[in-house]
Amino acid sequence: MSLSTLSLSSSFQALVCPLDGQPLTLGDGAWRCSAGHSFDVAKQGYVNLLPVQNKRSTDPGDSKAMVAARQRFLSAGFYAPIAQRVSEMTLQEAPPAPLRCLDAGCGEGYYLRQLASHAANTPLELVGLDISKWAVLQAAKQSRRAAAESERSACWLVGSNANLPIQTASLDRLWCLFGFPVAEEFSRVLAPGGVWLQGEAGPNHLRELREIIYPSLKAERDTPATPPPSFLLGNAETLSYRITLDTREAIADLLTMTPHLYRASPEGRARAQALDTLSLTVEVRLTEWVKAAN
Template sequence: MPSLQSLRSLTTFSAMPSLLCPVRTCAAPLTLEGAAWRCPQGHSFDLARSGYANLLQPQDRKSKQPGDPKEAVLARRRYLEAGHGDFLRTALLAAFDGLALPPRPAVLDVGCGEGYFLGHLAQEREIEGTGIDLSAPAVDLAARRWHGLSWFVVNADRALPFASESFDLALSLTARRNPPELHRLLRPAGRLLVTVPGEDDLIELRTAVQGEGLRRDRVGAVLDELAPFFALEARRSLRQGARLDAAPLRDLLASTYRGARSKERGRVEALTVLEVSFHLELLILRKLPPPGGGGLPDPGPGGEVWPSGGVLRYSP
């Protein structure tokens, strides 16, 4: 049974009519009945005790437990709650205040993780917030920590279970981007905030882990990826240095270099302190009219949008 805290958030869920059934070929509207989301075709998705709903379908899973494991999620929460994400949180708040958004805008955080950034935004500004992530442990943690927001386990690489033009603002801070879907979900005056690691981001940690710290400019590739659907309005370079001791270094490694080899992991675990550079490029983009003046492919939750923008439709 859902907890009392999650039941208190049902009014927020009930006010979100844009949620669609993720079952193949369905895409009917979902409504909250009791402690479950249900569609007219009889598909049902129960709320977890913490208040989130898992909308993953079999085709959304590439492993038994997709997304970040619980250990990585907890490490990232410890790291962020220690204040190491404050510089980005402050920059996001400033960017939000500079946007001409309607009162109480609908905000979608794609790849929300444990909900740190969306949760703090909702704490400081009036928004209707929705967070999605592939990791059930991350979304569970978000729902437990940040009440009054909507949280769903979803594979953001596929068509997202929301009606077109449901959101005023989308955040893509750590997740892979699906430009056609982000474009579809945003309203005509919608905005997209994206963060891209800068050339110097974590270069000291990368050198310690990999033995070298390659500097790469990723912004151009990201803008090319988004170009058919979004136009760059502003770009802000965010830089900060920090002196990290052993505990936050281990948490940063666990949440950043999960594929590190034991030898590479040992290099960092041997460190007692490290001066680390943070460098992020914050991109503020506006939604463009549909390419070619026509409508975009809209597969709904019954289809999959590929990064190229093509659509794979499932057969009934």
């Protein structure tokens, strides 16, 4: 099922100005607040809500090359079981009103698109946010190709988890998949009873690759999950399965899309790049944090 066939009530509208925190309204191709701040919607269908003073570099987040590598890797289906389980957990006990879901660190939008395909007749209001303009640009482009009216099915934002341009208590679900959580902000934007789903690499995630590119691996510490302030622990599980990359191109894409590209030594990268095939363990921890009632 494509985005265009979903039962969607409307595009997500509960945005705030990143400069003064006032509500934004959409009109004439731009989001505006009452103070007169204006943010144009790009022709690809996204809006940049990351003020220059909030950037730590001129081009923060994943590079264009990392985004392209991740898109090829995910499109090949290697992480499809993760997307499937994330979608199932998100749709459990969904509210009767439109399910409002933010992917905080959405990358090129893969997991939101998979949620849309699994949602059947569940009304959705989807928001994807990433600090990388290259990631959000690609997410918006792919949505436009998937549906003629993609701007009604997803709202794509360049922004930061540290200062989410989202109205308080306006979300039912929030994802942070392999990203950088900011518990205080996540608590602010989630409605009471809303669920923050955190996805993190397990101790054996891509272990075979790490054994090749690093001289030794640090011992993993298994620390119990401690609820952040204003959250209760919901479901917690580990998803583990095997994949095989049977081309040098797929191995190169995996290396390029991860921080291992920069952490590994030149010798370690060379060993990985010399491989023709690589069997790997995928292991992901999925933890639900439920926003406590006020």
